[in-house]
Amino acid sequence: MASPEAQSSNLTHLACSICEATHDANIPQTICSECGRALVARYDLDLAAATLNLESVRGRVPSLWRYREVLPALQASAAVSLGEGLTPLDRAPRLGAYMSLPNLYIKDEGGNPTGSFKARGIVAAIAKAVELGITDIGMPTAGNAGAATAAYAARAGLKAHVAMPSDTPRTIIDETRAYGADVTLVDGLISDAGKLIALGGAQNGWFEMATLKEPYRLEGKKTMGYELWEQFEGELPDVIFYPTGGGTGLIGMWKAFDELEEMGLWSGTRPRMVAVQSEGCAPIVRAFDAGEQRAEAWEDAATIAPGIRVPSPFADDLILSALDESEGTAIAVPDAEIADAIPEITKMEGIDACPEGAATLAGLRRALDKGLVGADERIVLFNTGSGLKHPELRPA
Numbered sequence: 001m002a003s004p005e006a007q008s009s010n011l012t013h014l015a016c017s018i019c020e021a022t023h024d025a026n027i028p029q030t031i032c033s034e035c036g037r038a039l040v041a042r043y044d045l046d047l048a049a050a051t052l053n054l055e056s057v058r059g060r061v062p063s064l065w066r067y068r069e070v071l072p073a074l075q076a077s078a079a080v081s082l083g084e085g086l087t088p089l090d091r092a093p094r095l096g097a098y099m100s101l102p103n104l105y106i107k108d109e110g111g112n113p114t115g116s117f118k119a120r121g122i123v124a125a126i127a128k129a130v131e132l133g134i135t136d137i138g139m140p141t142a143g144n145a146g147a148a149t150a151a152y153a154a155r156a157g158l159k160a161h162v163a164m165p166s167d168t169p170r171t172i173i174d175e176t177r178a179y180g181a182d183v184t185l186v187d188g189l190i191s192d193a194g195k196l197i198a199l200g201g202a203q204n205g206w207f208e209m210a211t212l213k214e215p216y217r218l219e220g221k222k223t224m225g226y227e228l229w230e231q232f233e234g235e236l237p238d239v240i241f242y243p244t245g246g247g248t249g250l251i252g253m254w255k256a257f258d259e260l261e262e263m264g265l266w267s268g269t270r271p272r273m274v275a276v277q278s279e280g281c282a283p284i285v286r287a288f289d290a291g292e293q294r295a296e297a298w299e300d301a302a303t304i305a306p307g308i309r310v311p312s313p314f315a316d317d318l319i320l321s322a323l324d325e326s327e328g329t330a331i332a333v334p335d336a337e338i339a340d341a342i343p344e345i346t347k348m349e350g351i352d353a354c355p356e357g358a359a360t361l362a363g364l365r366r367a368l369d370k371g372l373v374g375a376d377e378r379i380v381l382f383n384t385g386s387g388l389k390h391p392e393l394r395p396a
């Protein structure tokens with residue numbers, strides 16, 4: 001088993017997701033300097049396909065770095081990794097039987113370092129930052145990305161400057177501070193935190209890692225798509241329910257499916273992607289229902305699920321096009337249904353659901369009611385974090 005540090009990455013360059021202008025991956029990059037939209041990483045996929053396959057990855061490190069052929073910054077990753085990724089894909093037998101869905105699965109991300117799947121994206125971004133000589137990270141967050149950034153910055157010896165809403169769950173604020181980040185609480189939402197970090201970045205030279213305004217978090221997050229492929233033995237599920245905030249995971253999985261197809265490692269009908277949001281903050285659902293290609297900012301965003309309290313996702317266009325291309329949909333659920341779904345998952349499956357993960361169960365119910373999902377389809381719900389982060393949502 002070769003260690004990741006023995007390998008060089010097949011990363012070739014960055015390309016704009018919209019205007020396709022190419023950019024140098026050997027210097028720090030944020031958004032496209034031509035058109036201002038999100039950049040994505042491109043690899044030599046022929047080279048990658050020469051060594052990446054179902055058999056080869058199975059002998060490797062039990063973390064997301066087993067897909068090293070299609071990840072950036074391999075040398076730095078060895079020092080920065082905390083064992084993120086390769087989370088369980090659990091068949092949900094009791095919940096599945098209760099709902100008459102024999103092929104219901106939960107991808108449980110709660111066991112990641114810092115208790116959420118944000119670790120996946122942040123480890124890739126921090127590893128690349130180390131490689132590029134960056135020392136100070138600026139991170140606007142709804143909470144979990146701040147905690148993950150703080151932990152990986154600690155590991156890498158970088159300084160993290162995090163801004164998050166003052167009403168973020170206390171556990172997440174405390175956790176972020178515990179890892180040594182400089183934390184500013186903002187009387188507002190992630191969008192307001194974004195303005196503060198942009199200002200701090202301009203004044204102090206912090207490198208900004210806001211969702212999809214930095215290209216490598218997407219690369220870490222896309223590994224969820226590779227893991228589904230590995231865990232379904234080279235196949236993919238029929239439908240994926242994803243709690244959508246900034247959309248990194250949804251866009252990332254869609255990119256993973258593109259890459260798998262291009263490498264000849266998978267072909268067939270793609271999974272339908274379903275973006276689940278709270279009725280208190282549903283910009284993507286509103287835009288999807290109206291057939292729009294861009295989403296307008298959601299006013300007065302409020303939900304018990306902080307990870308999906310994102311009123312104005314930067315890569316709205318990429319989320320909406322992935323939903324369209326996949327023939328998927330977008331579903332909003334009320335917070336009351338999210339709250340009810342938490343104990344259902346937790347009590348029936350022994351998986352400690354976070355509110356965002358519970359939202360996917362509520363979304364699945366609505367999709368079943370509308371006839372959008374067949375009873376024998378392979379359905380994956382994403383529990384994106386641990387319920388331990390949310391003592392405020394425990395039954396009294």
Ligand SMILES: *Cc1c(COP(=O)(O)O)cnc(C)c1O
Pocket residue numbers: 116117118144145211243244245246247248249250307308354356357384385
């Ligand atoms: C950030 C977050 C989300 C939303 O993820 P995106 O990929 O940015 O849409 C969902 N759940 C949890 C727990 C999160 O922290």
